[in-house]
Amino acid sequence: MTVTFRPIEADELMEFAGVNLTAFGERLEPWHANWFKDRRQQSVTMAAFDQGQMVGSSMFFPVEIAIPGTVVPAAGVTAVGVLPTHRRRGVMRGMLNRLLLEAGERGLTLAALWASEGGIYTRFGFGPAAQSLGMELQHPRAKLISGARAGEMTLVSLEVAKRQFPKVHAELVKRRPGMVGRDEIAWGYALSDDDPNRPRDASHLFFLSHDSGRGCDGYLIYRIRGGWSPRGPEGTLLITEMVGTSDGATADMWRFCTEVDLVQRIDASGRGCRPVDDPLPWLAHDPQAVVATIRTTLWCSVLDTAALLERRRYQTDGDLTIHLDASRDLPATRWHLTVRDGVASCGATKVRPDLTMSRSELGALCLGRRCLTQMVAAGRVRAQSPAIARRAEGLLAWEPQPWCFEDI
Numbered sequence: 001m002t003v004t005f006r007p008i009e010a011d012e013l014m015e016f017a018g019v020n021l022t023a024f025g026e027r028l029e030p031w032h033a034n035w036f037k038d039r040r041q042q043s044v045t046m047a048a049f050d051q052g053q054m055v056g057s058s059m060f061f062p063v064e065i066a067i068p069g070t071v072v073p074a075a076g077v078t079a080v081g082v083l084p085t086h087r088r089r090g091v092m093r094g095m096l097n098r099l100l101l102e103a104g105e106r107g108l109t110l111a112a113l114w115a116s117e118g119g120i121y122t123r124f125g126f127g128p129a130a131q132s133l134g135m136e137l138q139h140p141r142a143k144l145i146s147g148a149r150a151g152e153m154t155l156v157s158l159e160v161a162k163r164q165f166p167k168v169h170a171e172l173v174k175r176r177p178g179m180v181g182r183d184e185i186a187w188g189y190a191l192s193d194d195d196p197n198r199p200r201d202a203s204h205l206f207f208l209s210h211d212s213g214r215g216c217d218g219y220l221i222y223r224i225r226g227g228w229s230p231r232g233p234e235g236t237l238l239i240t241e242m243v244g245t246s247d248g249a250t251a252d253m254w255r256f257c258t259e260v261d262l263v264q265r266i267d268a269s270g271r272g273c274r275p276v277d278d279p280l281p282w283l284a285h286d287p288q289a290v291v292a293t294i295r296t297t298l299w300c301s302v303l304d305t306a307a308l309l310e311r312r313r314y315q316t317d318g319d320l321t322i323h324l325d326a327s328r329d330l331p332a333t334r335w336h337l338t339v340r341d342g343v344a345s346c347g348a349t350k351v352r353p354d355l356t357m358s359r360s361e362l363g364a365l366c367l368g369r370r371c372l373t374q375m376v377a378a379g380r381v382r383a384q385s386p387a388i389a390r391r392a393e394g395l396l397a398w399e400p401q402p403w404c405f406e407d408i
């Protein structure tokens, strides 16, 4: 098998989309076709061919990703797939190496993706940068504690949702690492009811707007899956997206979910997943009625280490030297970071490193995830001493912790 790699031509877009959907075991629906057409213009594609037949797909499009205290330009890597007839022969490796090189040459700071399987991407320098909670609430067993309402909630039309929700989301992007900025195309798909992967047995989308008196400061997108048993109603409220820019808005929207009649269960998974610091377990009278499962929702690879470490903000001052091991196609590098009054400078150095790690571990840390001492305990990061590991964690971690629900 001799595989060649190149970007696709304009008339190959639907073949490219078809290869990708086949790799995922799905059929190309009009919804997917439109998505590929809409994203085509800004995208960089890389396809693989075996004797002229397309056998692999991959692409990225530019996105803005929130890192601690600011936002950086990044490559949203997606549509990575290889036909089942051509797997485990280096086709994905050939595509991704080329794609990531191109993303770096375009000056993008990060590459980011959602991974179908966690074992795939560390070899390309990606680390699990944002974790989120899939949450399930058994209602009415959970019963939420009472509290004063922070604002008013209104069910709104799609048109109003299109006007109000993007501003709330943009506000969250400013505050929460891991959030991916949405353009008009992304909003069109986020509010669309035609997604072929939507739950077939559930209602259309409902849109709820929360207003604390100064305009919309939270929104909830949900569906209802009706259900009946001899005991009575057994419906489920499926949260598609819940965004509150104040604690009060989030608490109000959780209470709203538990007050919807005919609902016995609330399910916040998929795009509805919650941040690791969601207040729900503390809102419930019975915290054991809340079942939370942790999942990795964003993988990041740092393409420009100095830019990333200089542009992000820090919640404490300090100095740190990080050695990045050589990986298959990149040499080892060593960086000295100095943070004074929250302002960082970073340059190459030869001094003895405080920390030694691979690019994948840097990817896991780049959004401020508090996991450095755990990675040292696991032997993934080598620190000069436990005290240095704790100090480094204090410097690199950020509050609030990263959260991502975007299906890049």
Ligand SMILES: CC(C)(COP(=O)(O)OP(=O)(O)OC[C@H]1O[C@@H](n2cnc3c(N)ncnc32)[C@H](O)[C@@H]1OP(=O)(O)O)[C@@H](O)C(=O)NCCC(=O)NCCS
Residues within 6 Å of the ligand: 023, 024, 079, 080, 081, 082, 083, 086, 087, 088, 089, 090, 091, 092, 093, 094, 114, 115, 116, 117, 119, 120, 123
């Ligand atoms: C995942 C997928 C793209 C891999 O393509 P591939 O051409 O078989 O991968 P390669 O042969 O280039 O593998 C490169 C390396 O990744 C490893 N790898 C490939 N698929 C893997 C998987 N699912 N889990 C863990 N490791 C995997 C290979 O073993 C190889 O390891 P090495 O570096 O030690 O040699 C392909 O199996 C696929 O299309 N799967 C279904 C769709 C999917 O999940 N896409 C990913 C979207 S996020």
